[in-house]
Structure formats: structure tokens, C-alpha cells
Amino acid sequence: MTPIVRSLMSQLPLMRSCKEVTALLIAREDRVLPLTERVGLRMHMVLCRACPRFERQVLTMRNAMKQWRNYTGDD
């Protein structure tokens, strides 16, 4: 992310930093995010290249836990 985009992002209302977005992406696994947080998250994800990677990691983990839960090993 270029410094210009970053400074722009920090000035928009509702816009969240990567650190905040990372926390929200984790929180989303356990609770429903309020609307303002969801909006801030979406706005950030459109502009950021790093956070979508983190989101993919979280989704991979979600999928992995689901498979783990149903994994019975070799019978």
C-alpha cells in the first residue's frame, strides 16, 4: 500500500487500519459484527492487498476445522 493511499485511508470515516481489520476478521469467526464494523471492513478490503491474504488464511482455518471435526481417520 502506498503512503498516499494509507494516509487517505486513515482520513476516511469508518476506515480501519490493517491491525483493526485483522482483529475484526478473527472476531467475525465468533460473533456477528455490527454494521459499522462490517462497512469499515469492506472499505478496507477493497483498497488493501495485505488483508485479503489474512482473510484467506482465516477462511482456510475455518475450512480446516470443519474437516478436522468430521475427520475419522482410516477405518
Place this chain on the structure above:
Amino acid sequence: MTNPIPDFEHQVAEQRPYLLKFARLQLRNETWAEDAVSDALLAALARPQAFQARSQLRTWLVGILKHKVIDILRQHKREVILSANDDDADADPLDDFAFHRDGHFIEPPADWGHPDQELSQRQFMAVLDACTDKLPPVQGRLFLMREWLELSSEDICKELNLTPTNLYVQLHRARLRLRECLELHWFART
């Protein structure tokens, strides 16, 4: 002709190690885990007619075990969330990442690629078991209540008299720890 009942007993008893693995991961207490598994096995043997041969024996037993585990979590609710040595009470697990002062990533998270195909591999499940096992007891219990018992956050708070904030902090730490462990032991391997 063989008697089907002893055969059933034998098959049920064979599942004990598998059930114990989950009970241990969830309860983090050897006595509780043994109790939960014994209760589950006794309940299963007491009503063999409840088992539908069409479903997998293992799946049926895990279902019974989950109920017994929840009973034990209820009985010990205070101890379940009491951490004797909460080693990372003040640590922010997000510190594993480097952020600029304005909260943006210095180094973006690693690209894990598309591991969907390989996730079902036995080795990956072993890594996931090990990473889950490495979570501190309280974090591990709460995390597995979400991911193994599949309880909602609201239900967990109710069962354990826990405030939502408290629960979310613990789950947040557990998930970030698990992420780091998986990255280290699975995704970063060459």
C-alpha cells in the same frame, strides 16, 4: 451363529482411544476425560438398539461423548475458565505481525495458496491436532467448545457464566495462536 451383543461391545470398546483423544483435547484434564469417555461408553452399551447400523459407529459415539463432555464442563464450570498460570494474559497475539505505527502491515501475511485439496491429508490433521493441543488450557477449552462442540458464543457464555468480552479475548488469542502454529508447521514447510 455368533452372538451380536458381545461383538457390539467389542466394537464400541475399540473406539475408546479415539474418543479419549477428543475428550482430552476438549477437557484438558485426564480425570475428566476418562470420566466423560466412560460415561459415553456405558451409555452406548446400555442402549445398543439406539445405534442405526447405517451410520458410522464412531460418529454415533462421538455424538454421545459430546453430551457427556458438556455435562462435565457444566459441573466444573469454574475450573474450566480458571487458568492457573495464564502465561499470555497481557500479550497481544497480533504482535506476531509487524504493523506500522498507523496500524498498516509492514510485511503482508503469507500467501497460503489454495490448500483445499491437501487439507484432508492425514499429516495435516496430525499438525492440526498438535497445534490445537498446544493451546493453553483455557483457550483450548473455549476454542474447542466453538469448533468441536459447535456451541454458539452465547451458549458458551451461558454455560460457563463468562462475559462475552472475556470469551472473545480468549478465542481471539486461540485463533491467532493456531494460525501461527499452522503457518510454522504446515504452510511454511519447504
